[in-house]
Amino acid sequence: MQTIFALATARGKSGVAVIRISGPDAHQVATCLAGDLPRPGQFALRTLRDASELLLDEGLVLRFDAPRSFTGEDTVELQLHGSIAVIRAVERAIAETGLARVAEPGEFTRRALMNGNLDLAQVEGLSDLIAAETEAQRQQAQGLFSGRMRKFADRCRADLLRAAALIEATIDFADEEVPVDVSPEVGDLIGSVLGAIDEQISGFSGAERLRHGFEVAIIGQPNVGKSTLLNRIAGRDIAITSEIAGTTRDVLEVRVDLDGLPVTFLDTAGLRDSDDVIEKIGVARARERAAAADLRILLEDGVEPTHGFDPGVAIDFRYETKSDITGRGISAFTGEGIDRLLADVSAALADRVSDTAIASHERHRQAIMRARASLAEADLVFHAGIEGAEILALHLRDGARALDSLIGRMDVEAVLGEIFAQFCIGK
Amino acid sequence: MKQTPFDVIVIGGGHAGAEAAHASARAGARTTLVTMRADTIGVMSCNPAIGGLGKGHLVREIDAMGGIMGLAADRSGIQFRLLNRRKGPAVRGPRTQSDRALYKAAIQDLLGQQPNLTILVGEVADLILRDGRIEGVGLSDGSELRAGAVVLTTGTFLRGVIHIGDRKLEGGRMGDRPSNRLAQRLRDLDLPLGRLKTGTPPRLRSSSIAWDSLDMQAPDDDPMLFSYLSKAPTARQISCGITHTNARTHEIISGNLSRSAMYGGHIEGVGPRYCPSIEDKVVRFADKSSHQIFLEPEGLDSDVVYPNGISTSLPEDVQEAYVRSIVGLEQAEILQPGYAIEYDYVDPQRLTAELELPDLPGLFLAGQINGTTGYEEAAAQGLMAGLNAARRVLGHAPVILGRAEAYIGVLIDDLVTRGVTEPYRMFTSRAEYRLSLRADNADQRLTPKADTLGVIAEDRRVLFFQKMEALDRGRVLLSTKRFTPRDIAVTGIVINQDGQRRSGMEILAFPDVGVEHVDQLIPEFAALPDEVRTQLAIEATYKTYVDRQQRDADALRRDEDLIIPRTLAYAEIGGLSNELRGKLDRIRPGTLGQAGRIDGMTPAALALILTRIRHEDRRRA
Structure with missing residues (x-):
């Protein structure tokens, strides 16, 4: 196993830059630069020099000994002054020792996984954590990173093992004193795991949206104030607003942190029949995006109401605009009622995110669905009677295996590449 | 005194030894079985029964490979009972009480009839080594026997100690001496030995x-x-x-x-x-x-x-x-x-899948010495050790059965990969491909293989291929003609009138449908022998599951085809935990598939091993 190194912080000017070195020669590499190292788990201020004794920088040297490090290997972290030139000089000096090479994307994390310091779901959680922009996303990612998926899989698996053991006992020890009727307990165990799995499945879509962000489409007829509302939510002018109907042609997006939820508001072209080819495309696109969004807000003109307007998509909220003129509804122009609108949206989206949902990646969903399919079959066989004991056992085994793949006990090589490709160097 | 050299020497006349000697001789090797007492060959030291769950499967497989345990059990059986008769066919296990005297007589008779095989009375006291490989054995009377391979099947005789209350007797079985000199010899060889115990009732x-x-x-x-x-x-x-x-x-x-x-x-x-x-x-x-x-x-x-x-x-x-x-x-x-009896066993993780001890090329171990219990487990190992010993001497490729192929494969893989912590006994739950590894189809799974190895007799061969022909005919009959729900209902089967046509195979897969229903639909099917029709009904029952498992089995086979060189230097593979490295060094898996089954193995570690093999392949190329 080669020793690797990489810049762990963002490249560019900053207060502090961290370079991480991990692998069997990590200590030796750091010794080449810093002279001697602090004791394991300690840090010390050192002057870093290259082989020709050229002064590179003065910084903190942190020493971690295997297995008590992030990667599980010997590791040293160098805290340097966040200068592009300093970073470059130290990287050159490390490479010149000939003992270490530049890490590939995600390689530190891959080693942590390989050494059993993290399971697969934790790796995903870490990736989410790095990408998290809002409080709810942070909490979700922390849950995954802290090992909630392993706890879930372990609990289900323990129940399935128990059920399988009961069934196998009736098969393999039929010629001995067979235990009392095991069916009630087996039925309960299968039922309880199915329940836990269904909870994850029903919570998945909310959890998955939370990870990627929600979309809320603002739709309505031309000139009802959609773009004004978008600008108001963004707190700056993003959309061109004018009195000319049909000003917005394409879909405009604003991403905001709404009470911790990542929400993208979509401003769309006003819905009307038009002969203008470009506007026609804009209207079609507005309907398409609105249909795919998590919520749709229909704005209606309070000054010139049109009755019987059909937006062509289902509507979640409906607001009358221009309250500055009519005294009813909301006004994107003055900001009146916008807090209420945002509170409505926030509450509706928060409802979709359950606290118990751990499954938030498509990979989780697939594994859980596989487990569910096996257990549903097990349930079916179970209710058909004991003649199917060997088939019941097969389904239980398949179910346990599917749960195993959640945390990466098997069948993971295929997904590894994809997961690690999402990482930037250094983490 | 020097004797004519043999190809294979089998030490011990228990269930492992008898099966090993017979298999070796069938495989064409000049074989001798050395035992302390000729009259105890084939003796049942413990309970007078053969078969059971998992064990019955093993006996059927031994028989399908041309072995003798099944024949001896049938000749001596005085109470045949099929266990789990009311459960699915895959987990039914044949069992019988045996008449001890008849069983022993049957084994001795079958060994006596086997060409290429002699029985020799004597106590093996020494293993003769030359340049680190086995070359024969030394007897306690000072004579030496030369051979290209030796199969050691000493059961509980290695430093056997019998306990009755606080009374202690040395012995391999009540009334028989232990093999202490051989045990001492093995101890000197620095083999990894452990201690197990088993017991008998009054x-x-x-x-x-x-x-x-x-x-x-x-x-x-x-x-x-x-x-x-x-x-x-x-x-x-x-x-x-x-x-x-x-x-x-x-x-x-x-x-x-x-x-x-x-x-x-x-x-x-x-x-x-x-x-x-x-x-x-x-x-x-x-x-x-x-x-x-x-x-x-x-x-x-x-x-x-x-x-x-x-x-x-x-x-x-x-x-x-x-x-x-x-x-x-x-x-x-x-x-x-x-x-209660205590005895030495050799850590089977040291063995290859051929049951050879790689530290001493040419020495094969089978039976309780490998940490198993049970006549059937012993015989199954004896069969494979005997075949492999013979094939080694004759210069043929080894024969290894896979986990998806036979309970015998599961047994040996478990032993050499996972080792034992208590006397190892077969259970059906140990076989992940249990639905296809059935007692009823052991011949279909193994006899063709045995035939290509040249270890089955002509009468068995003829019977087998006749049965295969009948099965094939039955499969054609069950798949060509399709029946409407109306046709099917006439036979008394309750069925949805969904208009869908179904084949005989599909109809047989319904619960509560038996061959008698299909007999009415396909008269030519009714004409097939009972045994063949029953077999096809079982196939129909499990068809969907077996098909589904096939993909797993294929993946397994791919991994089993990836050979790991025994010389692979695990110490040089970075990224392996010390614990895993230690296990790999001790077990030295023969294939990537086997490595994957080592306790605590991770996909990441497997990837490292694979990379290393590829790397070495390239370097050699």
């Missing part, structure tokens, strides 16, 4: 048992035999008695625990959890007020009864007291006291 005089007061268990009306060559039992079929321990029995045992060899701290070996002594049962399952005992006659003309379920290492007076507290045994006379 043997009772049949005429002293009040049979009239007992429940009896009758044999099956339509017995399932072990060998594909057998048609019907030849010995008279009899019943076994059933009785139970009671509160008084448990009181006597609890009151004397300190006098038990096991509880008195005289035994260091580990015993099996699934075959506890009566002391263990009383202590560990204290809430049970009674345990079942089967009273198994040891033979048709024998006055000895084996009380299955009360093995013990208590002193003789306590054995007598607790036996006589049991209903039906009030006057029972103990002919031979129960005892």
Whole structure:
């Protein structure tokens, strides 16, 4: 196993830059630069020099000994002054020792996984954590990173093992004193795991949206104030607003942190029949995006109401605009009622995110669905009677295996590449 | 004194040794079986029964490979019973009580008829090595036997110690000497040895048992035999008695625990959890007020009864007291006291999948010496060790059965990959491809392979291919013609009138549908032999599951095809944890598939090993 190194912080000017070195020669590499190292788990201020004794920088040297490090290997972290030139000089000096090479994307994390310091779901959680922009996303990612998926899989698996053991006992020890009727307990165990799995499945879509962000489409007829509302939510002018109907042609997006939820508001072209080819495309696109969004807000003109307007998509909220003129509804122009609108949206989206949902990646969903399919079959066989004991056992085994793949006990090589490709160097 | 060289020497005449010698001779090697006493070849040291769940599967497989255990069991069977008859066909296990004398006679007869095979009486005291490989054995009389390969099947005889209460006897079995000199020789070779124990119950005089007061268990009306060559039992079929321990029995045992060899701290070996002594049962399952005992006659003309379920290492007076507290045994006379036996075994993780000890090329181990228990497990290993020893000497490629192929494959892979922590016994739950590894299709799985190895006799060959032909005919009949729900309903099957046409195979897969229904639909099918129709019905039952498992099995086969060189330097593979590296070094898996089954193995570590193999391949290229 080669020793690797990489810049762990963002490249560019900053207060502090961290370079991480991990692998069997990590200590030796750091010794080449810093002279001697602090004791394991300690840090010390050192002057870093290259082989020709050229002064590179003065910084903190942190020493971690295997297995008590992030990667599980010997590791040293160098805290340097966040200068592009300093970073470059130290990287050159490390490479010149000939003992270490530049890490590939995600390689530190891959080693942590390989050494059993993290399971697969934790790796995903870490990736989410790095990408998290809002409080709810942070909490979700922390849950995954802290090992909630392993706890879930372990609990289900323990129940399935128990059920399988009961069934196998009736098969393999039929010629001995067979235990009392095991069916009630087996039925309960299968039922309880199915329940836990269904909870994850029903919570998945909310959890998955939370990870990627929600979309809320603002739709309505031309000139009802959609773009004004978008600008108001963004707190700056993003959309061109004018009195000319049909000003917005394409879909405009604003991403905001709404009470911790990542929400993208979509401003769309006003819905009307038009002969203008470009506007026609804009209207079609507005309907398409609105249909795919998590919520749709229909704005209606309070000054010139049109009755019987059909937006062509289902509507979640409906607001009358221009309250500055009519005294009813909301006004994107003055900001009146916008807090209420945002509170409505926030509450509706928060409802979709359950606290118990751990499954938030498509990979989780697939594994859980596989487990569910096996257990549903097990349930079916179970209710058909004991003649199917060997088939019941097969389904239980398949179910346990599917749960195993959640945390990466098997069948993971295929997904590894994809997961690690999402990482930037250094983490 | 020098003798004519042999190709293969088999040491030991138990179930592993007999099967090994026969298989080696069948494979064309000049073979000799060396035993301390010729009259004990094929003796059943423990309970007088063959087969059971998982074990019955092994015997059927041994038979399908041309072995002798199934034939001997059929010739000596006095109470055939198919276990799990009411459960699915995949988990049904044939079993029989055997007449000890008939069984032993059958084995000796079958060995005697086998060309290429001689029996030699003597005690092996030494292994002759040259340049680190085996070259023969030395006998205690000073003579030497030369051979290209040696199969060691010493059972419980390596430093065997018998315990009855605080009494200790050296012996491999009651009445037989242990093989201490050979054990010492093996110790000198620095093999990784461990200690296991097993036990037997006291043997009772049949005429002293009040049979009239007992429940009896009758044999099956339509017995399932072990060998594909057998048609019907030849010995008279009899019943076994059933009785139970009671509160008084448990009181006597609890009151004397300190006098038990096991509880008195005289035994260091580990015993099996699934075959506890009566002391263990009383202590560990204290809430049970009674345990079942089967009273198994040891033979048709024998006055000895084996009380299955009360093995013990208590002193003789306590054995007598607790036996006589049991209903039906009030006057029972103990002919031979129960005892526990401790013996050495070699850590099977050191073996290759051919059952060879790579530290000593040419030395193969089979049976209890590898940490297993049971006649069937021993015979299965004997078969494979014998075949591989012969093939090694004759310059042929090794034969290894996979986990998706046979229980024998599961057994050997478990041993060499995972090792043992207690005497290893086969269970059906150990086989992940259980639905396809059935007792009914062992011949289809293994006989073609045995045929290409040239180890089956002509009569078996002819019978097998006739059956295959009939099965193929049946499969065609069941898949070509399709029937409307209306056609199907006429036979009495309840079916949705969904208009969908179904094949005979699909109809047979319905629950509650039997061959008799399909007989009505396809007259040509009805004309096929019963055995063939039943077999096809079982295939139909499991078809969807077996098809689904096929993908797993194919993936497994790909991994099994990836050979890991035995010389692979795990120390040079970075990124492996020390624990895994230690295991890999000890087990030295032969294939990537086997490496994947090592306890605690991770996909990441497998990827590292694979990378390393590829790297070395490139370097060599």
